[in-house]
Amino acid sequence: MFRNKLFTMLKVACRVHRRTAVARVRQITPVTIGLITASCEEKQVDYQEVYDPDKLEHEFLIRQASTVNVNAATQLITVTLVAIQDTSERLRDALSKEICLVRQALEWGEDGTPPHHWDQLVAIRGSLCDLKHNLRTLFSYMDYAEKLATVAAEISYLSGNIAASDAICERIDHACRSCNAQKQLTHDVQQESLELQQQAIVAAPNLQDKLKHDNEPKIKNTKT
Numbered sequence: 001m002f003r004n005k006l007f008t009m010l011k012v013a014c015r016v017h018r019r020t021a022v023a024r025v026r027q028i029t030p031v032t033i034g035l036i037t038a039s040c041e042e043k044q045v046d047y048q049e050v051y052d053p054d055k056l057e058h059e060f061l062i063r064q065a066s067t068v069n070v071n072a073a074t075q076l077i078t079v080t081l082v083a084i085q086d087t088s089e090r091l092r093d094a095l096s097k098e099i100c101l102v103r104q105a106l107e108w109g110e111d112g113t114p115p116h117h118w119d120q121l122v123a124i125r126g127s128l129c130d131l132k133h134n135l136r137t138l139f140s141y142m143d144y145a146e147k148l149a150t151v152a153a154e155i156s157y158l159s160g161n162i163a164a165s166d167a168i169c170e171r172i173d174h175a176c177r178s179c180n181a182q183k184q185l186t187h188d189v190q191q192e193s194l195e196l197q198q199q200a201i202v203a204a205p206n207l208q209d210k211l212k213h214d215n216e217p218k219i220k221n222t223k224t
Contacts, residue, residue: 059160066156070164073149077175080145084138088182091131095189098124102196135186142179146172 101121105113149172156165 063156063159063161066152066159066161067164069152070149070156070161070168073145073152074168074171076145077142077149077171080138080142081175081178084135084142084179084182087131087135087138088186091128091135092186092189094124094128094131095186095193098128099189099193099196102193102200106200139179142175146175 098121101117101124105117105121108117149168153165153168153172156162156168
């Protein structure tokens with residue numbers, strides 16, 4: 001009997017405790033869930049304002065395309081600059097050979113200069129014409145390459161790719177300084193060659209006539 005009464009009292013106490021706990025949970029839970037929901041919604045709105053998938057995707061593609069243009073323009077400038085340097089060196093070598101041949105002709109005189117010496121001088125002058133023509137063409141290529149690189153630098157800057165824009169600008173500046181240096185070196189050698197030819201004409205007037213006379217048959221042969 002005592003055990004039954006004790007067991008009944010414990011059941012009643014547990015039921016009261018459960019009802020009280022459930023009531024407290026029901027009172028607290030909606031407010032907590034509401035706060036959590038509201039907080040998540042606020043974070044979601046802020047995240048959407050910062051992250052726009054379409055916008056970031058387009059900007060990324062434009063930036064990537066501008067990088068490709070910068071690389072292509074850099075490669076074009078590099079290849080053209082190497083060609084200019086190589087052609088300029090070959091032109092200066094040919095001018096130096098012409099200077100040596102003219103000096104030897106002045107020392108030996110018209111009668112003492114062997115025939116093959118005049119042939120070498122005429123051949124050098126023919127190669128000089130070709131090299132000068134090629135060099136002018138390469139400088140025109142460089143002008144267009146610089147314009148293309150400038151446009152690529154501007155597009156990269158506008159798309160936010162500042163590093164690529166700065167890199168291509170430095171490359172353009174380096175190419176301009178290198179081309180000017182090559183022009184100056186070639187100009188100095190050409191000036192020396194012109195001064196020597198003027199001296200040759202004054203000292204030996206028949207020398208220039210001899211060169212023209214030797215050059216005419218070769219031009220006629222090339223035409224036929």
